[in-house]
Amino acid sequence: MPAMMNPRVVRALSYSNVMATLALFVAIGGTSYAAVTLSGANIKDGTVRSVDIADGLYGIQSRDVRNGSLGAIDLSTAARASLKGNTGATGATGAAGSQGVQGTAGALGAQGPTGLINIGAWHQVGAVGEPAFGSDFMSHPTVPMRFRLEGDGVRISGAFNQANIAADPTWEQTDTVIFTLPVGFRPALGHAFSVPGSQSSEPGAISLGPSGGIGALGSTVNTGQIDVWFPLTTG
Secondary structure (H helix, E strand, O other): OOOOOOHHHHHHOOHHHHHHHHHHHHHHHHHHHHHHHOOHHHOOOOOOOHHHOOOHHHOOOHHHOOOOOOOHHHOOHHHHHHOOOOOOOOOOOOOOOOOOOOOOOOOOOOOOOOOOOOEOOOEEOOOOOOOOEOOOEEEOOOOOOEEEEEOOEEEEEEEEEEOOOOOOOOOOOOOOEEEEOOOOOOOOOOEEEEEOEEOOOOOEEEEEOOOOEEEEEEOOOOEEEEEEEEEOOOO
16 A cells, blocks of 8 residues: 655645756756767857867877868868878870960160171281292382281282382393282182382283282383282182
8 A cells, every 4th residue: 555645745845846846956967967968069169279178088089080071271281291192103295285476576686896807917028938029020128018818808018119120221021920829818719900100101900810920910010019908719
């Protein structure tokens, strides 16, 4: 037979007494439940710091992170660097691209300095080791006959006398070659030049050819002066 509740206790119970007692149990039991089942919805964003998370066994571990939920931005620079794999094999060379459009022409540069002309040393006709005068000619006493390389040609400058006209007015010239240019100073083609002179009835002239001989032409020239230049090549 079930035990009967004391009538005095029953009479002392009221709605407020019962609700207060239930609220006490709910408050005590609810706090215990929250400590065990706390979720992300109960935490304000930005309030949990790294110092609030335990290290080691009770800290956040790999099993606590859902696979594929972290991106590269969630990792540190050092962690991202460690994820670099080995260098792959070199790929095949791609096809050559089409030729680009030709660029515009650049501005014209400043004119360079004038180049130096190749000028050689003078060679005096009749001097030791140099070409000699022909038998009917001799050097002028004050204006020696000489020649030199000048650029891509040869310059001949100076004066000459007929050898015996002063000593023998009846002397007749038999050798027309004044002197002969050595190899390296001879022209590829023949040339002729006027020669101003003295004691002549007509203007004189000289000729020179590939053989190097410089000959007197025209009337007899007792004293002739030469200052001519000729190219060594035909170009």
